[in-house]
Amino acid sequence: MAIKLGDYKTQVHNDWCPGCGDFGIVNAIQMSLTEMEIPRHKAAIFSGIGCSGKTSHFINVYGIHTLHGRVLTFAQGAKIANPEMTIIAAGGDGDGLGIGAGHFVAAGRRNVNMTYIIFDNAVYGLTKGQASPTLKLGEQTKSLPNPNPNYNVNPIALAISSGFTFVARSYSYDVRQLKDLITAAIKHQGLSFIDVLQPCPTYNDLYTRDWFAGIDQVNEETKKPTPRIYNLAETDYDPVVHYSTTDELNEKLSQALVKSLEWGDKIPTGIFYKNELITPYTKRITDKIPNYLENPAAKQKISKNGKPTTDISKLLDSLRV
Amino acid sequence: MAFDYSWLIGGPQGSGVDTAANIFSRVGAKLGYHVFGKREYHSNIKGLHSYFVVRLSDKKIRSNINGANIMVAYDAETLVRHGLDIIKDGAIIYDASIVNTTVDQIPTLEAVHKARLLKFFNSKNMEPNVSSILDLAKENGVKVYPISFRDILSNIANELNSPELSRMVRLFNVLGVSFSLGILKAPIEPLLEAIEDTFSKKPSIVDLNKKAANFSYNYASAKFSDFNSSISKIDKESNTLLVQGHQGSALGKIVCGCRFQSYYPITPASDESEFLETHEILQVKEDRPGSTTIVQTEDEISAIGMAVGASLTGVRSATSTSGPGFSLMAETLGWAGINETPVVITLFQRSGPSTGLPTRQGQDDLLFAINAGHGEFPRIVYASGDVEDSFYDTCKCFNFADIFQVPVIHILDKFIASSVVTCKRFEPDLISIDRGKLLEKIDGDYKRFAHSPDGISPRSKLGLENGVFWNTGDESDEYGHISEDPVNRIQMMDKRQTKVEQMLSLIPKDDQAVAYGKLDICIVSWGSPKGPILDAIEMHRNEGHEIGFIDIKLLHPFPTNYIKSMLKDSSIIIDIEANMTGQLASLIRENLLRDPDYYVLKYTGRPMTCIEIFDSLKKILEKKSEKKQVLTYGD
Numbered sequence: 001m002a003i004k005l006g007d008y009k010t011q012v013h014n015d016w017c018p019g020c021g022d023f024g025i026v027n028a029i030q031m032s033l034t035e036m037e038i039p040r041h042k043a044a045i046f047s048g049i050g051c052s053g054k055t056s057h058f059i060n061v062y063g064i065h066t067l068h069g070r071v072l073t074f075a076q077g078a079k080i081a082n083p084e085m086t087i088i089a090a091g092g093d094g095d096g097l098g099i100g101a102g103h104f105v106a107a108g109r110r111n112v113n114m115t116y117i118i119f120d121n122a123v124y125g126l127t128k129g130q131a132s133p134t135l136k137l138g139e140q141t142k143s144l145p146n147p148n149p150n151y152n153v154n155p156i157a158l159a160i161s162s163g164f165t166f167v168a169r170s171y172s173y174d175v176r177q178l179k180d181l182i183t184a185a186i187k188h189q190g191l192s193f194i195d196v197l198q199p200c201p202t203y204n205d206l207y208t209r210d211w212f213a214g215i216d217q218v219n220e221e222t223k224k225p226t227p228r229i230y231n232l233a234e235t236d237y238d239p240v241v242h243y244s245t246t247d248e249l250n251e252k253l254s255q256a257l258v259k260s261l262e263w264g265d266k267i268p269t270g271i272f273y274k275n276e277l278i279t280p281y282t283k284r285i286t287d288k289i290p291n292y293l294e295n296p297a298a299k300q301k302i303s304k305n306g307k308p309t310t311d312i313s314k315l316l317d318s319l320r321v
Numbered sequence: 322m323a324f325d326y327s328w329l330i331g332g333p334q335g336s337g338v339d340t341a342a343n344i345f346s347r348v349g350a351k352l353g354y355h356v357f358g359k360r361e362y363h364s365n366i367k368g369l370h371s372y373f374v375v376r377l378s379d380k381k382i383r384s385n386i387n388g389a390n391i392m393v394a395y396d397a398e399t400l401v402r403h404g405l406d407i408i409k410d411g412a413i414i415y416d417a418s419i420v421n422t423t424v425d426q427i428p429t430l431e432a433v434h435k436a437r438l439l440k441f442f443n444s445k446n447m448e449p450n451v452s453s454i455l456d457l458a459k460e461n462g463v464k465v466y467p468i469s470f471r472d473i474l475s476n477i478a479n480e481l482n483s484p485e486l487s488r489m490v491r492l493f494n495v496l497g498v499s500f501s502l503g504i505l506k507a508p509i510e511p512l513l514e515a516i517e518d519t520f521s522k523k524p525s526i527v528d529l530n531k532k533a534a535n536f537s538y539n540y541a542s543a544k545f546s547d548f549n550s551s552i553s554k555i556d557k558e559s560n561t562l563l564v565q566g567h568q569g570s571a572l573g574k575i576v577c578g579c580r581f582q583s584y585y586p587i588t589p590a591s592d593e594s595e596f597l598e599t600h601e602i603l604q605v606k607e608d609r610p611g612s613t614t615i616v617q618t619e620d621e622i623s624a625i626g627m628a629v630g631a632s633l634t635g636v637r638s639a640t641s642t643s644g645p646g647f648s649l650m651a652e653t654l655g656w657a658g659i660n661e662t663p664v665v666i667t668l669f670q671r672s673g674p675s676t677g678l679p680t681r682q683g684q685d686d687l688l689f690a691i692n693a694g695h696g697e698f699p700r701i702v703y704a705s706g707d708v709e710d711s712f713y714d715t716c717k718c719f720n721f722a723d724i725f726q727v728p729v730i731h732i733l734d735k736f737i738a739s740s741v742v743t744c745k746r747f748e749p750d751l752i753s754i755d756r757g758k759l760l761e762k763i764d765g766d767y768k769r770f771a772h773s774p775d776g777i778s779p780r781s782k783l784g785l786e787n788g789v790f791w792n793t794g795d796e797s798d799e800y801g802h803i804s805e806d807p808v809n810r811i812q813m814m815d816k817r818q819t820k821v822e823q824m825l826s827l828i829p830k831d832d833q834a835v836a837y838g839k840l841d842i843c844i845v846s847w848g849s850p851k852g853p854i855l856d857a858i859e860m861h862r863n864e865g866h867e868i869g870f871i872d873i874k875l876l877h878p879f880p881t882n883y884i885k886s887m888l889k890d891s892s893i894i895i896d897i898e899a900n901m902t903g904q905l906a907s908l909i910r911e912n913l914l915r916d917p918d919y920y921v922l923k924y925t926g927r928p929m930t931c932i933e934i935f936d937s938l939k940k941i942l943e944k945k946s947e948k949k950q951v952l953t954y955g956d
Contacts, residue, residue, distance in 0.1 A: 010802075012802050039786075040789050041784060041785060041786045041787065041788055041789055042784065044783055046630075049794070054803070056791065056793075057791060057793070057802050057803060060789065061789060062633075062783050062789050062790065062791075063790075063791040063792070063801070064630075064633060064791070064792045065791070065792060065793035065794065065795070065803075066626070066656065066792075066794065067626075067652055067653060067656055067794055070622060070623075070626045070652075070653065072623075073618070073622065073623040073625075073626025073627050073630065074626045074627070074629060074630035074633075075630060076616075076627055076630065077581070077583065077616075077626060077627030077628060077629065077630025077631040077632075077633075077638070078630040078631060078633050078634050078783055079630075080581070080614055080616060080627070080631065081580070081581050081614065081630070081631035081634040081636045081638070082634035082635075082636075082783055082784050084784060085634070085783055085784055102619055102620060102623075103619060103622075103623055103626075105619075106618070106619035106623065285614065288601065289601060289602060289612040289614070291609060291610060291612070292612060292614070294609075295609055295610075295611065295612070296614075297580035297581050297612075297613075297614050297631065297634070297636040298634040298635055298636050298782070298783075298784060300578075300580055300605075300611045300612075300636075301605075301608060302577070302578025302580070302611075302637065302754060303578060303754035303756075304606075306753050306754055306755065307750070307752070307753065307754065308576045308577060308578065308716075308749055308752050308754055309605050309606045309607070309608060310575055310576050310578065310603050310604070310605055310606075310611065310749075311603075311604040311605060311606050312572055312575055312576050312604075312747075312749055313749075314604065315572060315575070315600060316562065316572075316746055316747060319562040319563060319564055319568070320560075320561070320562060320563075320746070321347060321350035321351055321557075321561055321562065321563045321743065
């Protein structure tokens with residue numbers, strides 16, 4: 001029997017605020033899993049802490065709700081031990097780019113074959129609206145006593161410069177595009193990252209759904225708002241690194257970095273950068289352990305009738321005197 | 322008469338002291354002796370003082386003595402630090418060029434040490450230099466043998482007709498060993514074999530080293546033939562291994578099926594991970610090759626996070642670290658606790674607090690290991706006393722982790738990690754693997770945290786059909802979904818706590834603590850003081866005094882009833898451990914409501930010797946001891 005969207009939903013009550021952008025992200029993940037027909041026991045959602053951390057409880061696959069900032073560490077460990085699993089890590093921008101920024105950079109360098117989705121709303125929602133890493137310097141969302149004193153992190157630029165090999169942005173109210181991007185990210189051979197712009201209706205009164213829709217920038221002629229969000233896929237932007245040459249790589253990296261700086265009246269979404277010519281971590285392991293993919297840690301038999309099957313006699317011989 | 326001989330070699334870090342000591346240790350083992358060696362070094366790459374003491378005996382030995390019989394000093398610092406530690410009838414072989422070096426001319430000697438030396442020389446009315454130390458050594462009945470290492474190297478270069486050799490100061494390490502064995506009139510074959518073993522991966526230099534060894538051996542044996550002691554070959558016990566401290570737990574991990582280890586570089590733990598990575602491809606009986614995946618992470622938070630993530634896939638997983646790294650792991654430890662995820666943390670202690678003495682011995686993390694992480698959750702803290710134990714105990718720790726579904730902190734330390742010992746060949750046949758309630762097949766509805774009378778639920782893993790589950794650091798229901806319900810909270814807390822009783826009833830008594838001798842006068846200790854304690858009580862037994870010893874291995878949950886029953890008739894309890902406050906003693910006070918009568922503690926960062934423990938016990942037996950004795954031997 002074909003697997004249905006409903007099969008990926010749990011009975012757990014979703015306690016996000018009405019209108020929260022997180023709903024669209026959960027829906028898109030479930031739609032992507034359905035589309036790819038990934039058996040429930042072959043997929044795992046790892047999540048961090050915060051509103052977005054609850055994501056793993058709403059999706060009916062393995063759900064590992066980890067610690068604040070540490071989601072990538074757990075997720076990479078699981079993927080390396082069992083490369084057959086489809087692993088999606090999810091967390092907020094505070095989780096991944098504040099407390100977890102070190103892991104973000106290190107994960108990029110490793111390029112483990114999995115997907116990381118950041119729920120990017122520029123505030124710490126669950127602790128009542130403090131400034132998070134993507135809030136810009138001087139901005140003041142409604143529960144801040146003062147304007148934000150810190151410069152913002154640019155998630156796209158950081159991902160590109162850290163070694164992520166698939167870097168995209170989406171918008172939580174464009175569920176269709178987001179679903180397509182998640183599917184492309186899962187299929188990507190390497191570490192994929194999607195920065196999802198996600199209005200927090202309760203605490204972020206700057207980056208609201210209306211603001212993204214551009215109701216403050218009405219077209220003189222049509223009298224209609226000009227949406228800020230646009231899709232790179234509908235332009236002639238080519239994010240893919242096609243050849244293993246330094247020139248090609250540098251060109252695609254620099255174009256993505258420049259594109260990541262675009263913000264304000266126009267905000268690009270879609271794939272910024274995609275490079276499957278960089279070896280995924282799997283390849284880096286099979287280079288030294290040739291049968292790693294057929295016989296990874298999770299598949300190895302370590303005992304028979306309660307006795308070890310690993311033969312260390314040669315190692316012991318080498319220590320003999 | 323019993324043969325018991327200690328050899329010390331010292332010089333600047335990076336000068337090959339380690340290589341020399343490894344060769345000497347191999348020679349000792351090949352000659353049939355029991356070997357106990359330990360390495361002392363500064364937190365430094367090149368230049369600061371490091372030394373190695375290797376003790377050989379025809380009886381089983383588990384520790385070092387105070388001092389040594391023969392010393393090889395590459396530099397003045399070694400001489401001024403250890404020269405007066407050389408025992409009567411011993412010898413000092415030193416580089417002739419250092420004889421006039423004054424204390425002030427040794428830049429690497431710390432100011433406080435210099436001040437102590439100057440005061441000492443002043444009190445003796447002697448010049449503060451190497452030559453004075455040599456005079457004092459001679460007064461102690463020690464022979465002093467100056468050799469110009471450079472001249473010998475030139476002579477070798479001449480003899481082999483290759484002038485470039487005269488600049489190969491790397492050869493000094495082989496020279497030092499060969500001079501020593503020359504004056505000891507040891508058979509030369511084991512030396513040549515040990516060189517072959519040591520440089521087996523660099524065949525091009527084996528021959529050269531052997532020639533250098535021959536030359537210097539002959540030189541010293543001819544020139545210093547007045548040396549009285551000698552060493553001969555004795556019958557070797559069969560099936561002997563020469564093992565480095567970090568190899569015990571590493572081999573244990575390989576054989577018991579640990580297939581994932583993540584780590585961040587830290588002294589003295591990294592050697593273990595590097596050994597595992599060097600031997601990452603594994604031979605498996607009647608199967609294709611297996612492998613251990615070793616991941617060097619960005620920090621220790623990631624190291625334990627990855628190990629826990631790997632464990633969720635059903636893989637036996639571990640991380641290996643020391644105190645500072647373990648401090649960073651505390652939060653994730655609690656996550657593993659509430660999610661009942663097995664993981665082994667191999668904790669190679671060193672001296673804290675903070676960076677402390679980063680390359681030195683200490684046992685000051687016991688209470689931290691027991692209490693790390695916020696909130697209340699079951700865990701196991703288990704300690705090994707020596708390299709041989711660490712092999713078997715590692716396998717037990719993985720069984721405990723699987724059976725009770727808890728994090729297990731396996732405590733070792735720098736003393737164990739940087740010792741080199743002979744021991745009986747490890748026997749994999751003695752190892753059992755018990756994965757507890759890990760499932761390979763699931764039908765129907767599955768609840769990861771289903772209530773169960775023993776508190777332990779059947780465990781699924783990522784990738785198992787029908788085995789989907791949820792984990793969360795929040796309190797959860799039986800499925801693993803967040804629950805803040807107060808009734809559920811009590812049930813889940815009680816469920817997890819039930820495992821503590823399970824541990825104390827299911828872990829065999831012999832694995833909880835090991836008793837030696839009659840326990841009327843009884844030492845209690847844990848971890849690496851085991852070796853020097855056993856040697857010291859044997860020395861007392863030889864003098865007609867019986868002292869017992871309980872080596873407590875299961876430190877948490879504390880086996881109160883078992884320890885109480887063993888100590889019930891003890892008239893004197895002596896706590897021995899390598900920390901300032903007596904952390905085991907505090908567990909004994911808390912759980913047994915009894916204060917040890919004596920404390921023998923050491924926190925200089927240097928391991929205990931059997932001699933200082935012997936002396937401290939003697940004081941206690943003679944009723945001349947204060948309640949607390951602090952040991953200070955070693956540099």
